[in-house]
Amino acid sequence: MDNLLKIENGKAISRSDIPQVPYGEFFKTLSAFVKNDGYIVQFFAYEESGVYRLIAVVRNTALYVIGSETGTTFQSLTGSASEKFHMFEREIAEQYGLKPDGHPWLKMVRYHENYTGEKDVFENNYDEEIPGNYPYFTIEGESIHEVAVGPVHAGIIEPGHFRFQCAGEEVLHLEIQLGYQHRGIEKLLPTLPQKRYPGICESIAGDTTIAHTLCFSQAFEGLAGKSVDRGASIVRTIALELERIANHIGDLGALSGDVAFNPPAAYFGRIRGEFLNLLQVLSGNRFGKGLVRPGGVALVMGEEQRQLIRDKLAEITPEIENVCDLLFSAHTVQARFEHTGTVEHKMAKDLGLVGYSGRACGIAYDARVAFPTECYAELPANTNEVTSGDVNSRATVRREEIMHSLKLITMLLDSIDTTEKPVHMQECALSPNSFVVTINEGWRGEVSHCILTDDKSKVQRYKIKDPSFHNWTGLAMSLRNQEISDFPLCNKSYNLSYCGFDL
Missing domain, CATH: 1.10.645.10 (Cytochrome-c3 Hydrogenase, chain B)
Known part of the structure; x- marks a missing residue:
């Protein structure tokens, strides 16, 4: 908690007041916080003067903020600390080309070029021309079958793709892929x-x-x-x-x-x-x-x-x-x-x-x-x-x-x-x-x-x-x-x- 600054909902503060700590401390602080019934409100990246920075806003009974500078690769909090970081880290990877090393399922979120024009971190495992065309999680087995639904659905509904891995009628795993109407x-x-x-x-x-x-x-x-x-x-x-x-x-x-x-x-x-x-x-x-x-x-x-x-x-x-x-x-x-x-x-x-x-x-x-x-x-x-x-x-x-x-x-x-x-x-x-x-x-x-x-x-x-x-x-x-x-x-x-x- 020593590295976290307590803030108030809707009250502006000076950016210089946000604690800026080395990524190792950033990682340890957030890991400990979420393991003690803490939750993520915001976790995102931005670029300033050629430097990549991360900001996390977290909550328990109060709101806190912490920041850190990072390189193009940083240790994944999802893989080591908590599933709560899962979508946030995928979004950071897509938006700024920063790779959360050790992320268990790093894939595109919304299908767009990252904001900086840097090389993407998804190892060319998708087709930019065909959203959703990348390897899905699969389960092997003689009785396993796959059901793909969407992104175009019957009726007036927004687009989303649902990929079911099934044994008979039983769903073993569902993978959801969105991002088809990303507006930037x-x-x-x-x-x-x-x-x-x-x-x-x-x-x-x-x-x-x-x-x-x-x-x-x-x-x-x-x-x-x-x-x-x-x-x-x-x-x-x-x-x-x-x-x-x-x-x-x-x-x-x-x-x-x-x-x-x-x-x-x-x-x-x-x-x-x-x-x-x-x-x-x-x-x-x-x-x-x-x-x-x-x-x-x-x-x-x-x-x-x-x-x-x-x-x-x-x-x-x-x-x-x-x-x-x-x-x-x-x-x-x-x-x-x-x-x-x-x-x-x-x-x-x-x-x-x-x-x-x-x-x-x-x-x-x-x-x-x-x-x-x-x-x-x-x-x-x-x-x-x-x-x-x-x-x-x-x-x-x-x-x-x-x-x-x-x-x-x-x-x-x-x-x-x-x-x-x-x-x-x-x-x-x-x-x-x-x-x-x-x-x-x-x-x-x-x-x-x-x-x-x-x-x-x-x-x-x-x-x-x-x-x-x-x-x-x-x-x-x-x-x-x-x-x-x-x-x-x-x-x-x-x-x-x-x-x-x-x-």
Whole structure:
């Protein structure tokens, strides 16, 4: 802990304050931290004056940061310390051509040339012209067969490839390959004028518009010394909870459909639309675009909007309770949900699962409680009663979060505070040579943005982490020793983001 600097969520610090230690110390510090119930928030590389540097932001009950200089090869933390570093090190290798020596499964993440133009570290084991064309993990045996699904799927769905190694119907191993719609957002942002940032951040993952834009706005507020009045914080918090409810409701409907229980699937689908409409009441857009901006919100919530939301919640809450009772009391549903796609608590900790996927495995972490922003410090926390790590647990946690979010919004609507005035995206004077990290509990889990500015106050490095970056490996593990026909149900119980991962 001596090498780690304690920091605060959303509070900018000078880059000179970040401890810079030799890589050997960096390795030992992070190894010890994660083995003592520590988790990774951010771990990334950047180049400065021809030198490669690494930064890690880690958490337990507090946030810490540490940095190090590295050469083109460094000892892999994944291979020696923890699986929690697995995706982060693969991303570093792809983005900067730095090789984590000893990484157990080093392969491409998003299929793009590294940022520096250096020779790649993947030993030409893939074809740049055909994404996904590289050696997959295989299991040998007379009765083993392989099933390849995607990246093009039947239906309106984003692209992703799933490679199953099976013995009969039993899945022995699932390998997931994404990156087919990589847009280069992290590399793009530092090249753009600030007025373009909100539109880009709102599009990182369309179903997580509020969470990602909130992280961006709070980061700029920290770097520019901007404050947000309580009225704007109330609107931001309500918007984030409406986004959470809409997505959880939609996924409970999809889970109903996956087990051929059509009445709740239809009800949930209709109810999801009600919450998207409430986001439109609040922001003018059904996905919350155009609302959150550095310094506040772009639309003031007046008494008319407040009353519309209050009335709709009073009307629809009993309906949600009834349709949830219908779904969770059906024996046929429980027979399919329970003991399907189980990830044990230890495995979830080893992987560093976040959000409802982690809470369903007994990892109580919720960024709204651990690192509260906006109004969350004054609001009650949620509790989870079913944490067996299976589809039933993930569905039940979602149900609990829906009911909890409804209560939070009702409490916030009772406040008489209102924002002073709307704000729009304007050029912000950012602190030079500074560093900030923001964390919010999006509906899938921990969303984090990290910004480094240079000596001219320009954004030098913009790092984004969607919760799906942690949780796709959890989906792969949940298919171990399951029937391949369980994949749609397991997949929907996570409902992870392709574009949030692909960036």
